[in-house]
Amino acid sequence: MTADTSFDRLDDDDYPAYTMGRAAEMLGTTQGFLRAIGEARLITPLRSEGGHRRYSRYQLRIAARARELVDHGTPIEAACRIIILEDQLEEAQRINAEYRKAAKSTNAESVD
DSSP states (O other): OOOOHHHHHHGGGTTTEEEEEHHHHHHHHHHHHHHHHHHHHHHHOOOOSSSSSSEEEHHHHHHHHHHHHTTTTOOHHHHHHHHHHHHHHHHHHHHHHHOOOHHHHHHHHHHH
16 A cells, blocks of 8 residues: 555545544544444444454444434434434435436427
């Protein structure tokens, strides 16, 4: 691995750079919380060669959203389900917007 490819990872939101301890510290939560959202299948951390959990910045943002909901009294399983549904809704809206754009472009071509 060259220095150039190592530095490319600094901007990669999906690179599993954070240990469980560091992730918990950054989120102000416990390692048990991270295990619980993993068990609820909200996030699936990658594993190091030694079998230790590693988290990406993207996963930490999702975990932070779960912590926010839990801190406001939502049970952890419900918080995980809410986040999954929010993500599915966002994806459906993105796909619908693409379909609308394609339909407009098709209609504009048929008018010409």
